[in-house]
Amino acid sequence: MALTTTAIEAMINQRKSDSTDIAVGQRIRVERLGRRMSQTALAEGIGVSFQQVQKYESGSNRVGAGRLSRIAEVLDIPVRAFFETDASATLKDEDHKTSPLDMLAEPGAVRVLRAFTQLPKGPMRLSVLSLLENMTGCEQTGDASVSG
Numbered sequence: 001m002a003l004t005t006t007a008i009e010a011m012i013n014q015r016k017s018d019s020t021d022i023a024v025g026q027r028i029r030v031e032r033l034g035r036r037m038s039q040t041a042l043a044e045g046i047g048v049s050f051q052q053v054q055k056y057e058s059g060s061n062r063v064g065a066g067r068l069s070r071i072a073e074v075l076d077i078p079v080r081a082f083f084e085t086d087a088s089a090t091l092k093d094e095d096h097k098t099s100p101l102d103m104l105a106e107p108g109a110v111r112v113l114r115a116f117t118q119l120p121k122g123p124m125r126l127s128v129l130s131l132l133e134n135m136t137g138c139e140q141t142g143d144a145s146v147s148g
Contacts, residue, residue, distance in 0.1 A: 020083075022059030024068070027082045029057040031075045036138070045074035 017025075032042050032053075039050040039057075046053075046067060055061035056071075063071065072079045103109055119125040132138075 017059045017062050021062045024063060024082045025057045025059040028053075028063070028071055028075075031077060031081070032057075035075060037075075042071070042074060046070045 028042075032039070039053040043050040043053045047070075048067075052061065056063050056067075068082060069079055072081065104113070116125070116128065119128060
């Protein structure tokens, strides 16, 4: 039985990430960062490479149901948290006090984030991040995406 071009395109499109996959990936990243967890630590917890975690977070690779369940377990959240429309109801930091999205509601937070993203990736950006973390006593996660 020969496959038609339409059937082949349908099969290919089935495997492509869609907006839900991208949103889930972004939610994984927010949850991970909210816990000050590195991509490497999450990867080790779910049994994949940190590059695979990067692909999940960017939405370039879809996260299967079993893997999503394991990610939720490692992050100590329910699977439904990846699909909630009210993110601040489910996304909490490691102390379960403040969600990263709630932090953006703080006066000046968006301005700080906007200024930070305007810095060139590399040593200056890492220095600013290190300064802020040192000023607040926050731990560094070693997130490779900050520098490059």
